[in-house]
Amino acid sequence: MDCDVKDLGLAAKGRERIEWAGAEMGVLGLIRARLEKERPLEGVRVAACLHVTTETANLMEALEAGGAEVSLCASNPLSTQDDVAAALCEQSGVGTFAIKGEDNDTYYAHINAVLDRRPHITMDDGADLVSVLHRERKDQLAEVRGGTEETTTGVIRLRAMANDGALAYPIVSVNDADTKHLFDNRFGTGQSTVDAIMRATNLLLAGRVVVVCGFGMCGRGVASRMRGLGAQVVITEVLPLPALEAVMEGYRVMPMMEAARIGEVFVTVTGDTSILRREHIEVMKDGAVLANSGHFDVEIDKMALEAMSQSKRRIRDFVDEYRMPDGRRICLLGEGRLVNLAAAEGHPAAVMDMSFANQALSVEWIVKQGAALRPGVHSVPVEIDREVARLKLRALGVDIDVLTQEQEAYLTSWEHGT
Numbered sequence: 344m345d346c347d348v349k350d351l352g353l354a355a356k357g358r359e360r361i362e363w364a365g366a367e368m369g370v371l372g373l374i375r376a377r378l379e380k381e382r383p384l385e386g387v388r389v390a391a392c393l394h395v396t397t398e399t400a401n402l403m404e405a406l407e408a409g410g411a412e413v414s415l416c417a418s419n420p421l422s423t424q425d426d427v428a429a430a431l432c433e434q435s436g437v438g439t440f441a442i443k444g445e446d447n448d449t450y451y452a453h454i455n456a457v458l459d460r461r462p463h464i465t466m467d468d469g470a471d472l473v474s475v476l477h478r479e480r481k482d483q484l485a486e487v488r489g490g491t492e493e494t495t496t497g498v499i500r501l502r503a504m505a506n507d508g509a510l511a512y513p514i515v516s517v518n519d520a521d522t523k524h525l526f527d528n529r530f531g532t533g534q535s536t537v538d539a540i541m542r543a544t545n546l547l548l549a550g551r552v553v554v555v556c557g558f559g560m561c562g563r564g565v566a567s568r569m570r571g572l573g574a575q576v577v578i579t580e581v582l583p584l585p586a587l588e589a590v591m592e593g594y595r596v597m598p599m600m601e602a603a604r605i606g607e608v609f610v611t612v613t614g615d616t617s618i619l620r621r622e623h624i625e626v627m628k629d630g631a632v633l634a635n636s637g638h639f640d641v642e643i644d645k646m647a648l649e650a651m652s653q654s655k656r657r658i659r660d661f662v663d664e665y666r667m668p669d670g671r672r673i674c675l676l677g678e679g680r681l682v683n684l685a686a687a688e689g690h691p692a693a694v695m696d697m698s699f700a701n702q703a704l705s706v707e708w709i710v711k712q713g714a715a716l717r718p719g720v721h722s723v724p725v726e727i728d729r730e731v732a733r734l735k736l737r738a739l740g741v742d743i744d745v746l747t748q749e750q751e752a753y754l755t756s757w758e759h760g761t
């Protein structure tokens with residue numbers, strides 16, 4: 344198998360962890376069983392650029408079971424689980440190119456390695472794969488039938504490409520499915536970000552002032568989990584509506600310049616750039632911890648941190664302590680990259696189950712649509728979104744009520760009034 348992974352000796356451990364995650368992924372399991380029977384992806388080459396985790400391994404193997412030829416690279420240099428990459432490489436047909444901590448050149452060499460396999464379908468998380476394909480490998484674009492995109496930041500980039508008339512093929516925005524962003528972004532990012540901060544620092548969060556920057560789907564999750572642990576949560580926002588919602592949820596809302604002075608732990612989850620900058624770092628307390636859970640490592644100004652500090656040391660795994668000339672210590676987690684994947688294991692499998700069920704069903708849908716699907720960013724069909732919710736409830740053993748005939752008539756009539 345043509346692969347580039349850290350150590351094949353880790354494969355057995357990776358396989359156990361893949362199985363452990365698979366047990367939590369009931370919906371994907373049901374989809375995999377059907378795909379295995381029907382083989383709708385026979386002969387389809389899928390190139391995926393995703394976080395190489397146990398959950399991703401389950402998705403890759405489900406696509407393979409459906410007949411696809413699958414290759415995989417990382418969507419972030421720090422998010423690969425090397426044991427999972429080894430297991431995929433050694434025990435499945437998934438061509439895997441990913442090493443935790445790979446440098447920028449290797450990261451892009453791995454993206455090119457999966458593109459060398461001339462995919463019909465791209466599966467992206469952050470749109471780096473799509474971007475390389477459109478910028479450097481235009482000759483392959485005509486072979487690509489479609490793609491999927493996993494995250495908010497990727498969808499924003501793809502919409503910008505579509506608006507410029509630059510997007511050459513149809514891409515399904517998996518992130519926009521309700522069964523994705525309402526659960527993965529909120530409960531997944533919420534739990535795993537807090538988990539990563541705790542694993543990296545072992546700080547007591549109860550009573551601590553935690554500043555969550557951005558009150559979108561991810562920010563809501565992080566804020567509510569932090570509050571659940573007893574933290575005093577402060578929100579910063581730029582949009583009035585989410586800011587107002589944060590106020591009504593009982594959080595303190597203030598500009599970053601004020602929050603910077605009182606915060607003890609900072610979490611950026613905006614998908615925007617330069618959220619924590621020099622002027623904020625200048626007024627932070629000694630020992631302030633900075634973590635980012637947004638897609639790219641641009642939310643915390645690492646260059647400013649480097650330039651302002653007198654020295655830097657790795658004091659614990661995933662914790663870089665910067666010493667300022669006035670003696671203050673500022674601690675950056677996971678080099679400012681997605682902390683939940685750098686310092687923990689990413690989202691729990693039970694929530695990735697829904698995201699990846701949407702991925703698998705969207706790939707099948709793109710293949711079935713064929714040329715009918717025009718270039719551009721497409722929503723996940725509502726039937727797929729509903730099916731994922733239905734299957735998840737089934738996997739959880741939860742029954743719900745069914746409308747009676749009287750209720751159906753009532754809800755569709757305009758004649759009933761006071």
Ligand SMILES: NC(=O)c1ccc[n+]([C@@H]2O[C@H](COP(=O)([O-])OP(=O)(O)OC[C@H]3O[C@@H](n4cnc5c(N)ncnc54)[C@H](O)[C@@H]3O)[C@@H](O)[C@H]2O)c1
Nearest residue numbers: 494495496557559560561580581582613614615636637638
């Ligand atoms: N860590 C993970 O595993 C994970 C999972 C899902 C999404 N993401 C990423 O997290 C980021 C946020 O995703 P989301 O779904 O919550 O997006 P969202 O659009 O729902 O929310 C982002 C929020 O940030 C706010 N914001 C923008 N600029 C800001 C600024 N300068 N200061 C304060 N707030 C600002 C926006 O107004 C918005 O309310 C994206 O980059 C996304 O790709 C990460």
